[in-house]
Amino acid sequence: MRTKRIAYPYILWMIIFIVVPLGLILLYSFTTGDGDIRNIQFTLDNFKKFLDPRYIDVLWRSISLALKSTVITLVLGYPMAMIISKENIKKRNVMILLFVIPMWMNFLLRTYAWLTLLGKNGFINYILTKLGLEPLNLIYNDGAVLLGMVYNFLPFMVLPIYSVLIKIDKSLIEAAEDLGAGKMKVFTKIIFPLSIPGIITGITMVFMPAVSTFVISRLLGGGQYMLIGNLIEQQFLGTGDWHFGSAISIIMMIIILITMAITSKFDKDNEGGGRLW
């Protein structure tokens, strides 16, 4: 059957809305000008500008925060995925649903609600003072942004690990137990290695949005808190330097590509449908 022709409209769509826009970003990143396509000049200045310690600091902070939130979501999420996967099917589905439901509430609003909990007169400090403790400064700092990231991206770590865990062949575990493996050994030799594709998906699904977010840092980090996402937003909507903004976007894309390359090295089973999650 010659069905391939019905994909042509989308191929056209892709060229217009995916290829051309990225080409434009690439073009902008290597040029300067007043926005008029006829007056542009090729240059590497936009990338050189990024080497300024100020921007390198922002880049470093973004990457380290994203790494931290990836590690924390993995440490918190893996046991959770394990616990859910061991429940019976009915309870399991309810628990997964409970993980998904928060994602259907506006994430800005959920993130903003943390201000009520963390704020100076917030709920946590209220309890602390009732207990006779000093109120803490919980907001507009690294910790608050990190918490926001972990909060928002935890389901993206739990769901892919869970979906891999439930597919593990139970007879493998039974066989190991029959052969005398203890609980720890079953985990390190069977369950964990088999769940690596899920972990890889989880890591990419948390790291990517974490490194590029500008909303969480804006809401929970206060106005002056800069991550690379905020930098891009500022260049495009604030200062209007689209050439520099494009260069930062390209740098961010490269970081993501490198991360993908590293993680896919550990992922032998690339074909699995676990990509979406």
Added chain:
Amino acid sequence: MVSKGIKKIYTFLIFLFLYAPIIVLIVFSFNNSKSRGVWNGFTLKWYVELFKNEEILMALYYTLIIAILSSVLSTIIGTFAAIGIYGMPGISKKVVLNLNYLPVLNPDIVTAVSLMTLFRFINVEFGFLTMLLSHITFSIPYVILSILPKLKQMNKHLAEAAMDLGATPFYALRKVVIPEIMPGIISGALIAFTLSIDDFVISFFNKGPGVTNLSITIFSMARRGINPVINALSTLMFVSLLILLLIINSKSSNKIGERGDII
């Protein structure tokens, strides 16, 4: 057993963490005081005010209309695209699939600014159309990715058999292929709808004057303080969603398992 107790406590703490801000939202939608953090007695006034607040109602209208339009259109385009891509020969299939992955792999802020650059470049006026186009663009890849596995599972000879029996290709597509891949189409449409309704970044860069969605309204409110009316609206949306889910769950408690994996 001790470890069972630890598991229960752990599960409770994780869910508490996930739901704490939602509980706060719901509780404060009944708060008499406008400021967050101060409880000042029970009231329903924010729910009344919600229906008078034009800014928020307009944002809700645009959120819903764009989510519906973009999920319908991206599902239609994506379904045909998936069937077409599936029938492609090796190399072009690989190229198209990789291009299709780009918006999924790219950080949404990069997709957002690249689309913004395109619209500015070809001088389109920012507004409803740019927002809708950008939502469709980032939804289609997810639709395709949820349909492709179903195509792989389908028996290749089904459509051929139908055509041998005299069906036109279009008839075979409509009567054989589409029903076979329907679960993928439905989950693709649901993903597209969810992505669109919750989107902030893409909309933020591709919105126009007068056209905002809820996320953008909330973002701009965050600076001057969120109007509790928003809390009331989210509570209503949350409750209606919960009821909808409970109905689906009770009607097909075994089917949701499959779907729960995807969404």
